[in-house]
Amino acid sequence: MTSTTSPRPWRNPLTLATTATGVASGVLVVWLAALASEWWRINFGDIVTVSLSPFDYEVMLLNQVTSVPLIDLVVLISRIIAMVAGVLLIISAVKPLNRWSKKLIEYSWSKIPSYFVVIILIALIMTAIVSKSTSVIEAIVRNWFPVESIVANGEMFFTGSMTLTVTAHYSQQLVILDIPVTASFGSSFYVAIVTTALCGAYRVLSYVAAKRFSKASAQGQAKV
Amino acid sequence: MTVAIIAGVLYVGLAQYDFDFMRVITPSVEMPRLGAPSFNFVSYVVEGYNPLTLQVFVKFQVDIEVEGSIPVTLVEFRGEAYCADHGVKLGDFYLTSNVTINGSGRYEFPIAISLTPQGVDHVRRNHLVSSDGGDVVEVRVEVPEVKARLMVGSVNITIPASSGLVTTVRFTIPEEGFP
Numbered sequence: 001m002t003s004t005t006s007p008r009p010w011r012n013p014l015t016l017a018t019t020a021t022g023v024a025s026g027v028l029v030v031w032l033a034a035l036a037s038e039w040w041r042i043n044f045g046d047i048v049t050v051s052l053s054p055f056d057y058e059v060m061l062l063n064q065v066t067s068v069p070l071i072d073l074v075v076l077i078s079r080i081i082a083m084v085a086g087v088l089l090i091i092s093a094v095k096p097l098n099r100w101s102k103k104l105i106e107y108s109w110s111k112i113p114s115y116f117v118v119i120i121l122i123a124l125i126m127t128a129i130v131s132k133s134t135s136v137i138e139a140i141v142r143n144w145f146p147v148e149s150i151v152a153n154g155e156m157f158f159t160g161s162m163t164l165t166v167t168a169h170y171s172q173q174l175v176i177l178d179i180p181v182t183a184s185f186g187s188s189f190y191v192a193i194v195t196t197a198l199c200g201a202y203r204v205l206s207y208v209a210a211k212r213f214s215k216a217s218a219q220g221q222a223k224v
Numbered sequence: 225m226t227v228a229i230i231a232g233v234l235y236v237g238l239a240q241y242d243f244d245f246m247r248v249i250t251p252s253v254e255m256p257r258l259g260a261p262s263f264n265f266v267s268y269v270v271e272g273y274n275p276l277t278l279q280v281f282v283k284f285q286v287d288i289e290v291e292g293s294i295p296v297t298l299v300e301f302r303g304e305a306y307c308a309d310h311g312v313k314l315g316d317f318y319l320t321s322n323v324t325i326n327g328s329g330r331y332e333f334p335i336a337i338s339l340t341p342q343g344v345d346h347v348r349r350n351h352l353v354s355s356d357g358g359d360v361v362e363v364r365v366e367v368p369e370v371k372a373r374l375m376v377g378s379v380n381i382t383i384p385a386s387s388g389l390v391t392t393v394r395f396t397i398p399e400e401g402f403p
Contacts, residue, residue, distance in 0.1 A: 047376065
């Protein structure tokens with residue numbers, strides 16, 4: 001086999017791009033999991049604050065941090081999986097056309113995109129409940145507070161601000177609470193968008209590079 | 225690999241809670257109790273009087289007992305005062321500056337009372353008794369309702385009309401007048 005017929009994948013620009021994308025996405029995945037800072041946050045009048053990321057969460061209730069052990073375990077699992085996936089992405093990027101790399105890529109590329117979808121869905125559901133289905137909040141709050149009605153003034157879609165007007169009877173007294181609600185994405189969310197794009201790009205590039213390499217190999221063998 | 229990580233972490237995690245599932249799904253913090261606070265009036269000090277606007281500035285000392293220590297700021301407290309015996313409007317009162325209540329304790333409420341001319345005239349004619357120490361005012365004051373607004377965090381709590389009260393106010397007008 002001559003040098004003109006050999007594909008020499010490690011010198012191929014496509015392979016180099018695949019490697020670079022793989023390393024970058026792997027580093028970002030590890031960085032996101034290690035940092036574990038919030039991707040999305042919703043605040044109810046500085047009384048209840050929920051900060052979410054796939055790797056950590058925080059529920060502040062009147063300046064007291066509350067946690068559920070099961071959710072602690074779930075985010076820990078997700079963190080470990082992401083760390084492993086990030087490291088595997090970096091390892092796979094060293095020789096993205098190898099057979100073992102393919103398996104590593106298949107396992108690890110989709111982790112952050114999946115988490116991204118989960119957080120988006122949670123944010124969507126929570127903002128939809130706050131904006132549209134205040135009866136759900138009524139049912140939850142009634143456990144602690146004799147709420148008569150909750151009316152949403154304004155709408156939210158992932159982010160934004162609005163006010164919930166709560167009417168309640170407290171100690172035989174009519175009480176009206178105006179609760180400002182704000183939701184926002186954290187800076188890590190934007191890093192997650194980039195990481196999701198890089199993971200997707202890495203998957204596509206590695207697939208395309210593998211196809212081209214196998215095609216070139218087949219052609220080279222045919223010539224020989 | 226994912227299954228191994230999930231199984232391993234869940235097993236170790238649940239073992240820490242002796243595999244008691246209820247403990248694993250129970251939040252680690254108790255909800256703060258929201259008991260009704262109790263108020264106990266201690267004293268008041270007349271801090272000033274403006275004869276042009278008929279405004280009296282009074283500082284009320286009140287003992288408050290409240291469960292928990294959620295800081296609550298009273299930003300509005302207003303109402304109207306009437307003579308309980310004759311039904312004459314004596315004036316309006318309102319809070320002059322915010323008061324933050326942070327747990328049980330003694331708090332001072334600065335209140336401005338804007339007297340009406342007919343109220344002053346009514347008190348002068350019907351509730352003023354001269355004595356050696358000076359003129360003594362004694363009047364049963366009725367406050368039919370109180371409007372209040374509080375802030376907890378950035379939550380605005382409005383109490384449109386709270387049940388009123390009737391109390392006897394008795395004070396001596398010093399010869400040199402109010403400070």
